[in-house]
Amino acid sequence: MLKITRSVVDAVKIPVTVKTRLGWDENNKIIVTLAEQLQDCGIAALAIHGRTRSQMYKGDADWTLIGEVKNNPRMHIPIIGNGDVTTPERAKECFERYGVDAVMIGRGAIGRPWIFEEINYFFENGERKAPYPFGWQVDILKEHVLRSIEWIGDERKGIVHSRRHLAATPVFKGIADFRQTRIAMLRAEMLDELFGIIDGVVAEHENSQK
Ligand SMILES: Cc1cc2nc3c(=O)[nH]c(=O)nc-3n(C[C@H](O)[C@H](O)[C@H](O)COP(=O)(O)O)c2cc1C
Known part of the structure; x- marks a missing residue:
């Protein structure tokens, strides 16, 4: 060495x-x-x-x-x-x-790339930043998938590559009966399907907040 x-x-x-x-x-x-x-x-x-x-x-x-x-x-x-x-x-x-x-x-940033900003905020203000809005977090995850596809240059491979992040993200924690949706999300191979599932989760979440 x-x-x-x-x-x-x-x-x-x-x-x-x-x-x-x-x-x-x-x-x-x-x-x-x-x-x-x-x-x-x-x-x-x-x-x-x-x-x-x-x-x-x-x-x-x-x-x-x-x-x-x-x-x-x-x-x-x-x-x-x-x-x-x-x-x-x-x-x-x-x-x-x-x-x-x-x-x-390393792993703390998987599915949660905003951890660095959270830590900086904590250091500067001595308290935790208010949680980011659900929709904002989902948008970041979607952007991550898009960038992964762009970087790899192949839709399916880019999605497969970003699955680890979708699987580990705390964003969907606490959503009732999420198991089947999660399985579908992690099986999706094309962007239309994947984003369709994710957008469905966001729509349901928004309805439940009304
Ligand atoms: C997906 C993944 C890829 C990694 N790749 C490398 C690598 O290429 N080189 C390296 O030194 N460590 C690599 N590691 C190890 C991490 O850099 C880190 O040392 C380890 O995960 C412990 O830190 P953590 O508890 O913050 O995850 C990798 C870890 C993960 C989860």
Whole structure:
């Protein structure tokens, strides 16, 4: 890993950053030493996911060692903490308790890309932003599907690619008897069908609010 990092740093003129985990497994959490060695390779910043490789996604992310890396007096590059940040409150706690320079968010943004704005709002105002209107959230999801299609250049593939977001989004949480609609939404392969289902959900939701 160090050899690869050194080679990349030497080969390019732009800043190189590394993202890695705590180590290979429970008995090899080498990140504190590894971070120093990576820094010595000349990287510009280090992102750390608070799990080991063998852990995959099991258990909670352990931020203690991320904090140790950050608080190591030998370290001077920015440290980006990662793992299980899904709320503005947790983001704040990670900054305050572990002193990291930034937090990185993965799964928390799936189906909820506005999480970054929510966190910024929380940091600036000390309280949560009022929930975004249902229709606004749905519009963002639809835009996401459209951009996915545009990016991939194929309607069906773009929809399949964005299914993960539709499946994980909190937007439809709490809607009564949503199961069948959800299944249909995640099976739809063409835009007309998918947006027809989603628009039906919005219409029903609006009716229920009257
Ligand atoms: C769909 C998906 C794709 C990912 N792709 C990468 C990747 O290409 N490189 C990487 O270092 N981590 C990747 N990860 C891991 C995340 O960057 C992150 O380290 C991990 O999900 C823990 O953060 P989280 O709890 O905020 O999700 C991916 C995660 C997900 C869910």
